[in-house]
Amino acid sequence: MSEGQTRDASAYAGRPSMCRQCGALVGAGESDCTMCGAPSTAGMPREDAAAARRSSLHDHETMRFVRSIVSRPATFTFVFLVTNIFLYLLMELSGGATGDLLLAYGAKLNYLIDHEGQWWRFVTPIFLHVRMPGLGPLHLLANMYGLFMLGPYVEKLYGSAKFVVFWVASGVVGVVASYLTVQPALAASSSVGRFLFKGYDAPSAGASGALFGLVGVLFVFGIKYRRELPEGFKRAFGTGMIPTILINLFIGFTIPFIDNAAHLGGFFAGALLALFVGYERPGQSARVAFFWHALQFASLALVVAGFGQVARHIGNFRPNFSNPRETLSQLGASPVN
Incomplete structure (x- = not known):
């Protein structure tokens, strides 16, 4: 100078x-x-x-x-958080979130879908979690932490109606992917086969497919709108999500009982939806098209109908409120997603 x-x-x-x-x-x-x-x-x-x-x-x-985004509500993020925790506690009070009881509450099992026509098992697993041996409710806590961190961003960026559709649709696609990948011959073919396919039919449950759907939404959001987003959002979303995606894929590759097909199915469903669905820009009118409200209602009705079927078929696995301290101490294990 x-x-x-x-x-x-x-x-x-x-x-x-x-x-x-x-x-x-x-x-x-x-x-x-x-x-x-x-x-x-x-x-x-x-x-x-x-x-x-x-x-x-x-x-x-x-x-x-x-400031514009944070001021918006994230109502259904917390509705889904409470719903998942409530159902986990009900299963614990019924004897423990594992095995036959997990099935009674709606976990996916291909045999029951194929031979008993229990269609609701494509929906209800999104809200169920497994008690892990020696780790207790870690499956629930990990997924609910992810929902708590990512859910408000997606709901505030896209609105509650679209968020509900994203969550339910991504979750169902994840369960369908899990259903389709029970292929013993392919699972035994190679390490890649073991990553994507399952060698046997077993109860499967978890919100991870829906959670990966939110990851897919934010990944596409950051890339699709990179020219109009401020620097902080560009760094956080889009390509900024790649380390999170890779870390979770690595975890899925190294831990055998994780349902990687459900994760990938949910991720691609969320990414595909975000390709065609716009977000609510700062200052934009909060009016939501009737179409999205109708889809939101249909998604919630599907979940309610699914758990209505669970209530009809639950048999002797109803919650026991007489001695909650004893029933909450029980342990169990089952494949998770």
Whole structure:
């Protein structure tokens, strides 16, 4: 920097200046605008001031976007959280979320779908979780943590109606993928076969397919809208989701009882939906088309109808409230997704 530029910069260092972001007056010696928080460029070399203004603009855009999105409700994220936890506790009070009791509450089993026509087992597993041997409710806790972290973003970006459709549709596609990949011959063919296919028919349950659907939605969202998103959202979503996806695929490859087909089915379902469905931009009217409300109602009705069938066929596996301390201490194991 030349001597003249140094003198100019030092001359402005002790004077009040105007914030280039919001127009407010910034006092002499103050490093940030007290109104909007943008850094003051008074006294900075020209190149540094230009860089500071660019950074401030990006941060301001990010915060404006975040404030607009965060102010929206995430009602059904917490409805689904409570529903999953409630059903897990009911199973524990019925004797433990495992084995025959897991089946009674609606876990997927190909045999019962094929020979008994129990169609609801494509839907109900989305809301069920397995008590793992020695790990208790870890399956439930891991999936509910994922829903708590990702669900509000998807619901606030797309709205509650679309979120419900994303969750149920991705979950059902994940269960269908699990159903189709019970292929003993293919499971024994190679390590890739063992990753995708299952060597035997066993009870399967879990919200992971629906959760991976949310990952797929955010992955496509970040790429599809990369030109209009602020920098912070570009880094978090889109290609920023790749490490999360790869880590989960690696976990699925190394742990044999994880239902990888359900995960991949849910992910691709969510990604495909996000390709064709738009999100609600900041400042956009909150009106939702009747079509999406109808799909939301149909999705919830499907879930209610599924668990209505569970109630009809539950037999002797109803909850026991007489001694909850004893029943909650029981352990069990079953394949999870």
